[in-house]
Amino acid sequence: MxxxxxxxxxxxxxxxxxxxxxxxxxxxxxxxxxxxxHDALTSLGKHPRVAIASKLPPRYEFLDPGRRVIEDFRMPGTAFKDRDSVVVLDTGTWNQLGDFGDHLKANPDIPRAVVDHHRTQDDLGGLRFVDISAESTGRLTHEIMRALGVSPSPKAANLLFMAVATDTGWFRHPNTSPATFALAGELEAAGANPTELYEQLYEAAPLARLKLTGVAIERLQLRAGGRVAYTEIYLKDYAATGAVPGDTEDLITFPRSVEGVEVALVFIEQPGGGTKISFRSRALDVSQLAERFGGGGHKLASGARVAGNLPEVRDEVLAAAIAALTGG
Ligand SMILES: [Mn+2]
Structure with a gap:
């Protein structure tokens, strides 16, 4: 659509x-x-600012050396008082906005627009541009640029290529379509550098991240006759390996790569308490499952954060996943 x-x-x-x-x-x-x-609006003479309401994962530091563009919204104070509007990209739910969600709720008059491709949406107020058929918000951002009459600079093309490539698992997930490759081709022609991006994203891991991956693989378990696979990471694993919480981002790859697995899960004990769950599936709508635990996302890729300790949450979520899968 x-x-x-x-x-x-x-x-x-x-x-x-x-x-x-x-x-x-x-x-x-x-x-x-x-x-x-940010690049496109700046080229139009506008003054956008970029912020995030949580830590920048170390693997993305290469995007903004010296942190000149990406600002921290966790200590707002008056720092963002000069803003006349807000554009929220790649989410449309309060629970994905952290402190920034509280700021939006406290300032209902700030004009806002949401641009997203996730199924799970809250009403954040303001304009909403949601296309769940888009494989990435990068595609939607590219469409916005076209609508604004801006051709992506080589830098913007590289950023959009990264967005499209990563949200499709580097063109292998079922959200990849002929249009995905067409867009990727267009972006490469406009200056994107897939080889360098892949190295920056996937071949520059600290050893500690690989050690944590080893722990996750060691703990893989199967349920439901091999149709469900999961693994789990505890806080003590960071101390033991030297890894950081951001290093868990790709761990879902391993349960989903076991032969015959239809639903893959990763459970991660959270520093502030509670348990984070990643859901991946080949057919089952895991966004519904995630929503039952207060999360959401896409049909085949979702997430949730639950306030219980890991073993309890894991048992509860596994039971729900198995029931959903077996129609029980
Ligand atoms: Mn996305």
């Missing part, structure tokens, strides 16, 4: 100082979309 971008073009025409936000625990789609839109 193509999006009519004209209300957003109007919105951006009327606001010169938008704050570009994405979800907490930002990923390459959210960050790439923010930074590419």
């Amino acid at each position: 193509p999006v009519d971008w004209s209300p957003l073009v109007e919105f951006l025409r009327n606001h010169d100082r938008p704050l570009l936000m994405t979800h907490i625990r930002p990923d390459a789609d959210g960050l790439g979309s923010q930074l590419a839109l």
Whole structure:
């Protein structure tokens, strides 16, 4: 379903100082979309700012050496008082906005627009541009640029390529379509460098991240006759390996790569208490499952954070996943 971008073009025409936000625990789609839109709006003479409401995972530090663009919204104070509007990219739910969600709720008059491709949506107020058929928010950001009449600079093309490539698992997940390759080709022609990006994203891991991956593989378990696979990471594993919480981002790859697995799960004990769950599936709608635990996302890729300790949450979620899978 193509999006009519004209209300957003109007919105951006009327606001010169938008704050570009994405979800907490930002990923390459959210960050790439923010930074590419920042580049495009700056080229139009506007004054956008980019912020995140959680730590920048170390693996994405290469995107902004010296942190000159990506600001921290966790200590707002008056720092963002100069903003005349907000564009939220790659999420549309309060629970993905952290402290920034509280700020939006406390300031209902700030004009806002949501640009997202996730199934799970809250009403954040303001304009909403949601296309769940888009494989990435990077695609939507590219459409916004086209609607604004801006050709992506080589830098923006590289950022959008990163967004599209990472949200499709580097063109292998079922959300990859002929249109994905067409867009990737267009972005490479406009200056994206896939070889360098792949090295920066996937071949520059600290040894500690690989050690943590080893722990996750060691703990893989199967349930439901091999149709469900999961692993789990505890806080003590960070101390033991030297890894950091951001190093868990790709661990879902391993349960999902076991032969015959239909639903893959990763359970991660959280520093502030509670348990984070990643859901992946080949057919079952795991967004419904995630929503039952207060999370959400896409049909085949979702997440949730639950306030219980890991073993309890794991047993409960496994039971629900197995029941959903077996129709029980
Ligand atoms: Mn995304």
